[in-house]
């Protein structure tokens with residue numbers, strides 16, 4: 290790893306405690322791209338989203354847990370009016386995403402962080418700054434004693450709602466029926482959110498969605514994904 294300690298402290302998840310993999314192999318070419326791009330489009334710990342050089346009057350949509358970045362590339366290509374904030378704690382994923390965003394010519398409209406989404410939302414994104422949040426196939430943590438590690442928890446749901454504008458959306462996908470139900474049950478109960486499919490409902494797959502790595506894996510293993518769509522209602 291040739292990223293210096295100082296670089297890692299600023300741009301990557303260096304010491305924060307999270308569940309899930311953080312580090313792994315990054316090629317020399319990927320390192321070079323990280324060194325080139327993170328100082329320009331990385332959201333370092335000490336900086337807020339408002340200080341990230343984006344147009345705060347234009348839409349900002351976040352993807353949490355972007356994996357290899359394919360879904361972000363799709364969003365950037367199909368929604369040229371959106372600016373994107375991508376967050377994933379796994380450094381090799383961040384490296385792949387940076388490469389794909391650069392190759393697709395859309396990286397300048399994106400901001401990337403390797404910090405946990407909980408930290409980014411709590412300390413770097415202010416209330417009402419986001420137009421939408423995508424979460425595709427979050428880690429399932431299937432064992433009951435690990436359920437507390439799941440991303441979607443009551444407090445995290447409230448935190449997401451507070452960062453959305455009125456009318457903003459949260460869209461989620463999971464190929465694990467138990468996790469899909471878990472997310473729906475928490476979000477259905479979260480004040481300020483409306484389930485577009487009605488109470489306890491799931492929406493249809495958006496026809497133009499790209500197949501993410503984990504959606505494809507689910508299909509190979511015989512599981513169709515389920516999709517959730519929530520809107521933040523006006524809070525009076």
Ligand SMILES: C[S@@+](CC[C@H](N)C(=O)[O-])C[C@H]1O[C@@H](n2cnc3c(N)ncnc32)[C@H](O)[C@@H]1O
Nearest residue numbers: 354356377378379405406425426428501502503
């Ligand atoms: C199962 S993978 C799904 C990847 C991709 N969205 C897909 O559909 O193929 C879950 C991703 O969430 C990331 N992740 C886990 N906990 C996270 C957290 N607290 N904040 C941000 N990303 C997280 C993991 O590193 C991993 O890349």
